[in-house]
Structures are given as structure tokens and as C-alpha cells.
Amino acid sequence: IISSVVASVVTRSVLGNNPAFSVPEYSLVSAWEMPMYVAMGIGLGAGGVLFTKTLGWFEDVFDKVKMSPMFKPALGGLLLGGVAIFFPQILADGYETIRLTLYGDLVWQLMLALVFLKILATSLTLGSGSSGGIFAPSLFMGATAGGAFGVLVNSLWPSQTANPGAYALVGMAGLVAATTHAPITAMLIIFEMTGDYRIILPLMLTVVFSAMVAQKLYSHSIYTAKLIKRGIDIRSGRDVNVLRSHTVAEVMSTQYEAVDLSATLHDIMERIERSNESYFLVIDKRERLWGVLSFQDVRSVLTQHTLDYLVIAKDLVHEDIVTLGPGDDLEKASEIFAARDFKLIPVVEGDRVKGVLRREDLVEYYNKRLIERLRR
Numbered sequence: 001i002i003s004s005v006v007a008s009v010v011t012r013s014v015l016g017n018n019p020a021f022s023v024p025e026y027s028l029v030s031a032w033e034m035p036m037y038v039a040m041g042i043g044l045g046a047g048g049v050l051f052t053k054t055l056g057w058f059e060d061v062f063d064k065v066k067m068s069p070m071f072k073p074a075l076g077g078l079l080l081g082g083v084a085i086f087f088p089q090i091l092a093d094g095y096e097t098i099r100l101t102l103y104g105d106l107v108w109q110l111m112l113a114l115v116f117l118k119i120l121a122t123s124l125t126l127g128s129g130s131s132g133g134i135f136a137p138s139l140f141m142g143a144t145a146g147g148a149f150g151v152l153v154n155s156l157w158p159s160q161t162a163n164p165g166a167y168a169l170v171g172m173a174g175l176v177a178a179t180t181h182a183p184i185t186a187m188l189i190i191f192e193m194t195g196d197y198r199i200i201l202p203l204m205l206t207v208v209f210s211a212m213v214a215q216k217l218y219s220h221s222i223y224t225a226k227l228i229k230r231g232i233d234i235r236s237g238r239d240v241n242v243l244r245s246h247t248v249a250e251v252m253s254t255q256y257e258a259v260d261l262s263a264t265l266h267d268i269m270e271r272i273e274r275s276n277e278s279y280f281l282v283i284d285k286r287e288r289l290w291g292v293l294s295f296q297d298v299r300s301v302l303t304q305h306t307l308d309y310l311v312i313a314k315d316l317v318h319e320d321i322v323t324l325g326p327g328d329d330l331e332k333a334s335e336i337f338a339a340r341d342f343k344l345i346p347v348v349e350g351d352r353v354k355g356v357l358r359r360e361d362l363v364e365y366y367n368k369r370l371i372e373r374l375r376r
Helices: 002-015 033-064 072-084 095-102 108-127 135-156 164-180 183-194 200-217 224-229 240-244 265-274 295-301 330-340 359-375
Strands: 258-260 279-283 289-294 344-349 352-358
Touching (some): 033 072, 033 108, 033 164, 033 200, 033 224, 072 108, 095 135, 095 164, 108 135, 135 164, 183 200, 240 330, 240 359, 265 279, 289 344, 330 344, 330 359, 352 359
Parallel strands (some): 258 279
Antiparallel strands (some): 279 289, 344 352
């Protein structure tokens, strides 16, 4: 934060307090525009996935090219230069093209073509090993795609829609949200770059739908997709590969407390008194699992001593249980623990109990494996 504040103050002191882009006057012409921004968000979500997958495909292609790595960027630059002879707008950051798009100074055919050509240009650059970023190309593609969409809806409903530049501005945020899966970040960045907060309503709609569609079509962002290729799958702050690469059999315990299906309440209470466990598996004579019984389940009948030999385990057991198999991966177990708030999950093979997986054992195992990987 301190670094960002100092950088911003110094830059504005030298260059003036000017936004990165000057945008034309904007106003929401009609409430009927909102469905159009939703439709644009859906399209930008698909466009973001196309960009992410195309970039990954080009990286794979260049990895397979049999030549020295030092010559691959030269090959990528040669191919890029061949395209740029006809469409020089795809070179560099494209901010001048974005400015022209915001003011509606480009024809829709060119804007639409530049969307795909910029995907090609960026994929050639990064895929071949050259240096470059994702953010500026995303702004470029979002602006040109949004501008082309704006021309279309403005020609169909001229009295109900804003000028195409408004759609280009919203499109910038929409494609950034689609590629990064970070809608709030995309909104804030566009606000900072333009200094214009009047477009907040359609902007929120577009980035939410673009990010949502992108996540539905492809679960990885343009950044995490690169990590996946390296064997790192990070979700919600966890490296799930640590869990996915290990099975329940490695963590489960074969030491567990069980009570017979026909055990009376008196027998159950004696077992609870002798045990440190809070949860008990209920099994029959053939060791088939019927459910799980906890101390909480018997609290309601503790004071009714007349039931000591009338109530049996079968009357108290929860039969709607979730089980795991020894070969299931720990990611599945972690998801069940998170969704159902269980303390332990029975591990069965066929209809026979093999052990139990406790939540604390899973957490401890995960932490140990994670530390081991970090030390490598």
C-alpha cells in the first residue's frame, strides 16, 4: 500500500492528475440497456475463455517446436510482424486504439477483427517465450469487442442506447474480469484508469456476468491455468493437489469405537463412560455399517431410566450417513467435511467397515504434506 501511494503521488506530481484514458460523456439512456449489458457480459465471458485457452494452446505448440529456446521468441516475433504489417494496431499496449474505440472513431468490422488478431498477437508473443503481460491486451480486446457490440445495438435501437464508446469502456472491465476471474478488481481498475464513476451500474452487471460465464466454461483463470501446467492447483488458498494425490487409506484409522445394532441404551451408556470418543459406529453382527451414533443423540433419553433396556442403538442411530472408500482421494473427503461439518466419516469397502477418517487427522496430514513440499 505504501509503495502504491508513493508511486501514485510522485507520478501525479510530475505528469499531472490525469486519468490513463479520457472518456466521453456517458449517461444511461434507458433501462432497456441493462439486458444488453448482460448479453455483452455473457459474450465477453466466452471471449475471455477463448483468450485463455488459445494462449495455452500456443504455449504447448511452441514447447513442441524442435529448436533452441533462444530462437523461439524470434520465430514468434517474425509471425507477429507478418500480421502487424496489415494490422499495426495489434502492436504494443494498444492504448491509442483503445482511445479511438472509446470515442467511436473505428468501424465495427475493424474492431471485431482486432479482437481475434490481438488474441493471436498476444499468444504468439507469450507462447514463444517473449516478455509481455495479460492486462493491457485484455483491455484492448475488451474495448474493441465492446465497441463493436455498441455499434450493433446502437444501430438497432438508436434512441434506447448510449454511444458505442460506453460499451467499449464497460467491455474493458468485462474482459479483464473474464480472464482473471476477478470482477471487483476489474471494476476498481477501470475506475482508477478513467476517473469516471458514472458507468457503475452497467459496469457491475457486465463484469459479474462475464466472470460467472468464464468460470462456468473454464474453471481456471489465465493466471492459474499456467500453474495447473506446473502441477499446482490452488483454490481458496489451498494447494488441492496435496489432497488429490493422496487417498483416504493413507490417513484413516482402523481404531474406532463401535456398538452393536441391538445394544441397549444401558450398554451404550457404559460404552460412552469407558471411551474417550464422542462418535460411535453402529454395526450389525456381520460388521455392516448402519450409521453413526453420538453422545448428543442419546442425551434426550438419559433421564428416562425405564428405557434403559427398551431403547436400542437401532432406534437412535442416524442412518443417512456419508461414507468414503479407502481409494477415495482426500480432496473428496475435505469437501464432505466442509459441506456437512462432520467430525468423522466412516470408511467402508463394499458393505464392511474398514476404519474411520477424522477431521483433525486430515488437517494434520495435509499440513505435514504441505510443509514437506515447501521444503523441497
